[in-house]
Amino acid sequence: MRMLRPKVLLIEDDERLGAITKELLDDDYRVTWVTDGGSGRRELTTGAYDAAIIDRRLPDMDGLELVRMLRARGVSLPVLMLTALSSVEDIVTGLDDGANDYVTKPFQFKELDARLRVLLRGSAANQRAYAIGDWTFLAESEEMERFDGTRVRLTAAESALLRVLCASPDHVFSRQELLAAAFHPDDVLGTIDTYVSYIRQKTAKDVIVTVRGRGYRIGTPEE
Template sequence: MADDASTPYALTDPEKLLQPSVLFIEDDPRIGAITSEILGEHYRVDWVTTGAEGRSRLFGMTYDVAIVDRRLPDADGLELVREARGSGITTPVLMLTALGSVDNIVEGLDYGANDYLTKPFHFEELEARLRALLRGYRAEQKSYDIGDWRLLPQSGMIESPDLQRVTLTRAECTLLTTLCSSPQHVFSRAELLRIVFSESDTEGTIDTYVSYIRQKTTRHIIDTVRGHGYIIGEPRD
């Protein structure tokens, strides 16, 4: 199954937390397995095989870059990218496809893809293109406003209303960024375990890190939705 190939964040592997995260949407089991294994040396790869699951991950989680196959069993990868761009998702996208004509490439770029790589491809080229996308994306220094606070994911900092910067751990920053990526979504503890830590950890891990973040910032930086999970707050300090 695709989830078996994904690499979760793990408290026991802090070096892995520093690697860029990749959403890989590819239905071919051979290409998916080999590519995930090779990229897994330098990236945290989340491999899924359908457009529906890819959409759920792209819209509900935070990734540094996405690789999207053009022809999926239940969707057109271009439509998925266009929908993401229309929803304000700026994750850089590398379109992966066997359709390599100039018209196909232009269409992919017009739909919102940042780059286009045709099959078959060399893994060295794939990794070079990913590095280029990441350099451009990180140069933008994306930030999130959380009420009167501002999260700066690339620097691992959160800025208070009086412009004091607080340093977050990688896990704390990833947890906050995940919540910020879908501000209207209530994340269950199980979702957050899968995204930020590991499904082998207990749900109490989430509660512990929410407490850490609140202690460093303010109580309402993250709101508890009783019986459901957590949602990003709107603190006004």
């Protein structure tokens, strides 16, 4: 089962710095790069990201406006600010307004990468993500995310079933195995079919594959 790289939004108006930063981050992250605050606001509103790197001085707004917007909406997305404003007062203001960390320009990429990794480790957004067909299973938040960013909430039982299937992607599970691993042993075998149907209705039929006469296995990105 392929684990997805964390999804990071980079908001940086300096074309050269933005291109270099995206290129270097692309090895370990799925990076979307935009160059102004308006585009950044749209991405933060409609996209599902694990972290954001935001330049403080954007052409159309102060980057902190975006952070304030997130926090006002109760969004806990980790935010790393990039800034040439290196005074203690500027950094304290940014942290007080909701930024999680600051990197001052010019910076070493190793420092930026290290700080981003720390933010992701300490965030609930840094969760196990499994690619299944056109969907991604976000195990900790019990959600399915489609390739276009659409998210679907799962029940605890649906999530438990997917966790078992994702843990052994090459294994075909019998109904008895799935019942023992994800449900109460007193439940009937038909419980498995019911919850497979629920998950397919919320997502797609190929998220869980039926192996005739044997049981079920998780789908793959290639199917």
